[in-house]
Amino acid sequence: MEKKLSKKTLLKSFHNWYYGHLTCFSQEHMQTFGYLCAMLPLVEELYQNEDDKANAMNTYTAFFNTEPQLGTVIVGMTAGLEEARANGADDVDDETINSLRAGLMGPVAGIGDSLVVGTVIPILLGIALGMSTGGSPLGAIFYIIVWNLFAYLGMRFLYFKGYSLGGKAVDFLIGAQGEALRESVSTLGGIVIGAVAATWVSVQTSLKLLNDAGEPYLVLQDKLNDVFPGLLTAVFIIVCWFLMAKKKMSPIKVMLILVVVAFVGVLVGFFDPGLAY
Amino acid sequence: MEISWIQAIILGLFACLASMPGLGGTSIGNYTLGRPLIGGLVCGLILGDVSTGILVGCAMQIVYIALVTPGGTVSADVRAVSYIGIPLAMVALKSYGLDAASTEGAGLATSFGTMVGTLGTVLFYGTATINLLWQHIGWKAVENRQYKKLYLVDMGLPWISHILCSFIPTMIMCKLGANVVEVIKTTLPMDGIAMKTLFTVGSLLPCVGIAILLKQIVKGAADFIPFLFGFVLAASMGINLVSATVVAGMFAIIIYKLKILSARKPELAGGVMDDEEEEI
Numbered sequence: 001m002e003k004k005l006s007k008k009t010l011l012k013s014f015h016n017w018y019y020g021h022l023t024c025f026s027q028e029h030m031q032t033f034g035y036l037c038a039m040l041p042l043v044e045e046l047y048q049n050e051d052d053k054a055n056a057m058n059t060y061t062a063f064f065n066t067e068p069q070l071g072t073v074i075v076g077m078t079a080g081l082e083e084a085r086a087n088g089a090d091d092v093d094d095e096t097i098n099s100l101r102a103g104l105m106g107p108v109a110g111i112g113d114s115l116v117v118g119t120v121i122p123i124l125l126g127i128a129l130g131m132s133t134g135g136s137p138l139g140a141i142f143y144i145i146v147w148n149l150f151a152y153l154g155m156r157f158l159y160f161k162g163y164s165l166g167g168k169a170v171d172f173l174i175g176a177q178g179e180a181l182r183e184s185v186s187t188l189g190g191i192v193i194g195a196v197a198a199t200w201v202s203v204q205t206s207l208k209l210l211n212d213a214g215e216p217y218l219v220l221q222d223k224l225n226d227v228f229p230g231l232l233t234a235v236f237i238i239v240c241w242f243l244m245a246k247k248k249m250s251p252i253k254v255m256l257i258l259v260v261v262a263f264v265g266v267l268v269g270f271f272d273p274g275l276a277y
Numbered sequence: 278m279e280i281s282w283i284q285a286i287i288l289g290l291f292a293c294l295a296s297m298p299g300l301g302g303t304s305i306g307n308y309t310l311g312r313p314l315i316g317g318l319v320c321g322l323i324l325g326d327v328s329t330g331i332l333v334g335c336a337m338q339i340v341y342i343a344l345v346t347p348g349g350t351v352s353a354d355v356r357a358v359s360y361i362g363i364p365l366a367m368v369a370l371k372s373y374g375l376d377a378a379s380t381e382g383a384g385l386a387t388s389f390g391t392m393v394g395t396l397g398t399v400l401f402y403g404t405a406t407i408n409l410l411w412q413h414i415g416w417k418a419v420e421n422r423q424y425k426k427l428y429l430v431d432m433g434l435p436w437i438s439h440i441l442c443s444f445i446p447t448m449i450m451c452k453l454g455a456n457v458v459e460v461i462k463t464t465l466p467m468d469g470i471a472m473k474t475l476f477t478v479g480s481l482l483p484c485v486g487i488a489i490l491l492k493q494i495v496k497g498a499a500d501f502i503p504f505l506f507g508f509v510l511a512a513s514m515g516i517n518l519v520s521a522t523v524v525a526g527m528f529a530i531i532i533y534k535l536k537i538l539s540a541r542k543p544e545l546a547g548g549v550m551d552d553e554e555e556e557i
Contacts, residue, residue, distance in 0.1 A: 016428075018302065024415070024431045025298030026408040033415055033431045040424055054422050061419060068303050110493045118490045119522065121308060125342050126518045128314055132335055135328030135378065139335075140318035144309055151304040180536030184529040186494045187503045191525035193490050194507025195518055200342040201483045230512035234505070236481060240488035241495060254485055262477035266470055273384070273476040 003046055003086045005163075010079060012041040014159045017075050018152070021068045030065035038075050039082065046086035056082060059094045066105035067112025072155040074104050076162025077169050084166060096167075104173060111182055114189025120150065122196045203233045205265075206272035278371040280324065280364060280454045287323050288360050289448035291316075293439040296356035298404065300432075300439055307355060313337035313390065316359025324367060332377035333366045334359075337390035340479055353482060356443050357397020361450045362390040368454040369461075388472060391479025392461075400442045407438035503528070 021034035036057065043056045066074065078097055085092040124147055132139030162169055172178055209218040224231045243249045243257070265271035280288075294301035295310035309315055317334015321327035337358055366389040367377075375382040411434035418426035450457060465472045495501055503525075510516045510524060 018304065020302065020431045022298040022303050022307075023300055024408050024411055024435045026405045026412055028409060029412055033412060033427065036415075036419070036424075036427050037431045040427060044424075050422060053424070057419065057422075057424060061416075113490055113493050122342055123518050123522060125312065125314060125338060129335055129338060129342075132314060132331050135332045137318050137321075137327055137331055140314050140331060143312070144315060148304060148309060151308070155304070176540035177537065180533050180540065183536055184533035187532050188522075188525045188529035189490070190494050190500070190503030191507035191510070191528060192518070192522050193487060193494075194504040194509075195511040195516070195521035195525075196342070196507075197483075197487045197504075198508045198511035199518055200339060201480075201487060203480055203484065228513075230508060233484070233512075234508055236484040237487050237491070238501070240484045241491045244488055245492045245495070251485055251489060254488075255482065258481045258485065259474070259478050262481055263470075263474045266473045266477055271473070271477040273388075273473055273480070 003083065005042060005045060005079065005083050009041050009045045010160070010163060013038050013075070013079060014072070014156060016041065017072060017159070018155055021071075029063065031068065031071075032061065032064050034068075035064045035075065036060050039078070042079055042082055046082060052086075056085070059097050062098050062101065064101060064105060066109040067116060069116045069151055069155055070112030070158065071105065071108050073158040073162040073169065073173075074101060074108060076159040077104075077166055079159075080163045080166030092167075100167070100170060104170070107174060107178070107182060111185050114186055114193065118189045118196070119192045121147070122200070123192070126196075126199070197233060197237055198230050201233050201237070202230075203236045205232060205270050207270050278324075278368050278455070280368065280451045282452060284323050285448045285452040288320065288364055288451045289444040291319055291323075292356040292360040292443040292447035293436070295359055296354065296404065296439070296443050297401070298408070298435075299356065299443075300435060311355035311359055313341055313355075313359050313363065316355075316363050320360065320363045320367065324364060326367065329367055329370065329377045330363065332382070333363050333370070333386040333390075336377075336383040336386040337362060337366075340387055340391060340483065341394070342483075353391070353394035354397030354399075354401045355394075356447065357400060358390050358394035360447050361397065362393035364451045365389055365393065365454055365458060369458045372455065372458055372462075387479065388476045389461075391482075392465075392472075392475045395475065395478060395482070400446060403442040404435075404438045407441065408435055411435060411438070 017034060017038035020037045021031050024033045025031075039057065039060045043053050047053045047056060060078075078101065081092050081097050081100070085097075124143055128139035128143035130139065131142055165172070173181075205220050205224070207220040208216040211217045221232070228234070240254055240258075243254050244251060262271060291310060293299065294306050295316065297303065297307040297311060299306035299311065301307070301310055310319065314331070314334045317330040317332070317337070318327065319330075320334070321330020324330065341353060341355075341358060363386075366386040369385060369389060370377050370382055373385065375385060377383070377386065411430050414434070415427060415430035418424065418430065465475075491504060495504065507521055507525065510521045511518070516524070
């Protein structure tokens with residue numbers, strides 16, 4: 001008799017992922033334990049024999065990390081594949097499942113980060129901030145409701161879509177269509193991230209040269225903005241990108257460099273946030 | 278303004294839920310409770326002054342709106358910003374007699390938030406390191422086929438990490454709030470080098486977050502064009518974020534259609550793509 005995962009078990013698996021994908025995070029294993037917890041209810045329903053269970057669970061001990069919201073689709077797909085394997089599909093083994101997981105986690109993280117973290121969240125927060133001006137809780141409540149509905153329903157949709165498509169979802173994600181989708185999403189993400197940076201990140205210099213009368217005759221920030229509005233912000237972002245992408249520096253190192261830059265900048269008067277009590 | 282033990286304990290619990298990697302899960306925890314705007318609402322409710330809480334939360338959210346944590350690297354800790362920074366800033370505002378809606382008030386709030394957030398990254402690495410212990414137990418469980426234990430490892434034991442790295446630090450910092458604010462006031466004056474540096478670091482750190490996102494998208498110089506295009510939309514043309522997204526969406530659709538076309542008719546669309554690149 002063909003084995004079919006019940007809706008209840010699939011939901012349990014989804015909820016384990018929805019809640020637990022990063023609760024036991026470490027730099028070494030990241031989402032691996034969350035993944036194991038998501039697969040456990042499925043494996044327990046599909047296999048009665050202890051060896052089969054162990055065999056299935058061992059598949060998911062391989063390292064896993066991706067953008068967790070969009071990454072739900074991968075969990076759904078492996079649920080579909082595991083069901084196929086339990087029904088004796090010849091073409092599904094440890095290797096197919098794990099090469100699929102390893103092959104997808106990078107591209108999905110790329111789309112997910114630019115879509116969820118780079119686009120949806122800053123936009124929702126931007127709208128919410130506007131609504132909360134003056135101390136009204138309205139914006140915060142708006143964000144709580146809209147983001148959580150979006151995240152829960154979106155992830156649930158992705159899980160079940162991944163489950164019903166199984167291995168076929170791969171074509172969609174990394175085939176010609178997936179390639180087109182990724183290109184267009186990364187352009188979308190690129191443009192929105194640029195707008196987010198220009199709207200919410202502000203690196204400014206306070207450097208001024210004063211003439212004898214104490215009047216500033218050179219305000220560097222204004223000069224820079226005449227060249228290209230927000231020039232300093234853009235330059236700092238591009239330098240950070242250069243250090244990480246081209247010089248292979250870790251974000252922590254880049255941050256430490258920024259601390260030094262900030263300190264020296266404050267000492268020479270390049271940066272002055274103009275704080276006073 | 279005094280923070281009572283009960284209030285400090287509740288704030289500590291929220292810190293456990295809201296952190297990244299937190300016990301509220303990422304959707305409800307990190308991305309909802311961890312956002313300073315929402316933290317402002319929660320702290321406001323706990324401390325009995327919603328409007329000040331929201332104003333302080335808004336000020337901190339602006340600094341951290343673009344701060345993201347892809348690949349498990351953080352440049353500021355959300356639990357520290359939202360559940361240590363916001364309560365302390367609220368206490369500080371009262372102690373300095375500043376209005377949260379004023380520019381000085383927002384400046385004070387932001388500098389407290391960035392200071393606590395930057396120092397708080399220690400808590401992030403602490404939590405992740407202690408979790409290694411539970412994962413060690415987890416691997417043993419997998420080896421011995423005691424799979425039920427995985428739930429305990431993934432969702433139960435990390436509470437211990439959080440009691441140590443989220444609950445206790447938050448509770449103590451908040452309970453000592455008034456004293457901590459006093460110490461900061463005397464040792465780190467606002468116009469001193471240390472505070473100026475911290476504040477400047479706070480304005481530079483979001484650049485790292487943006488750059489981490491860009492790393493996923495930008496491989497060479499030409500890939501910077503969409504980013505700079507979006508930057509120009511907002512910085513030079515003054516278009517707001519929602520409108521910029523619509524413009525971006527239009528470009529996304531054009532590219533999608535072009536790519537699909539080129540997959541179907543490589544020889545024809547190859548020429549189209551070349552023209553496109555020359556125009557840029």
